[in-house]
């Protein structure tokens with residue numbers, strides 16, 4: 001998978017992709033992420049990428065011309081399965097969306113800033129609009145990093161144990177069960193006996209029941225219609 005990200009603050013995306021699982025995915029050749037500085041596509045002395053909003057009001061708006069130049073240049077190199085705009089009014093990102101995006105080959109993610117992008121960018125180029133929740137960030141970069149992380153870790157081979165992602169919260173409509181590691185006792189706090197038993201079937205049964213219990217407590221909405229309520 002290849003992900004191109006367009007931003008006016010490329011520095012914000014330097015960290016997330018140079019560590020841990022995302023870095024490993026790049027090193028293994030399973031995913032690549034390239035960050036493009038929108039200012040490289042601006043014209044004029046100031047490398048202007050934003051301007052006042054028509055109709056007045058506070059906040060600048062990202063102009064269509066630099067974005068169009070950037071997207072069109074990238075489209076000459078590859079065909080995108082989706083051109084995504086990160087925006088608080090988009091579809092709320094969730095695990096099923098991450099699963100479906102992880103199957104794509106080429107994604108382009110546009111990060112907004114200021115008041116967002118000129119609506120005509122959205123009308124002309126964007127195939128999918130994604131929000132990471134009902135709150136407003138200063139820019140789309142951190143949201144794009146969240147989406148890219150959630151997608152890339154699902155690509156087969158990225159995680160050392162491929163079954164790991166399958167047992168995470170939301171994959172089967174449940175929250176993940178509690179997990180424990182050494183020491184088996186800490187300041188009088190133990191570990192459920194069954195997890196130390198080595199009995200795989202019993203451990204799986206305990207984990208499933210603990211998942212259902214935790215989901216009932218914390219996210220009963222996930223259980224609606226599942227038969228596990």
Ligand SMILES: C[S@@+](CC[C@H](N)C(=O)[O-])C[C@H]1O[C@@H](n2cnc3c(N)ncnc32)[C@H](O)[C@@H]1O
Pocket residue numbers: 085086087088089110111112113114115116117130131132133134135136137138139140141143
């Ligand atoms: C300050 S916000 C603009 C908010 C916009 N005026 C609104 O009220 O919907 C600047 C940029 O941050 C990004 N952003 C902010 N909140 C986000 C969220 N919850 N999910 C995804 N992107 C977000 C978007 O790219 C947006 O264009």
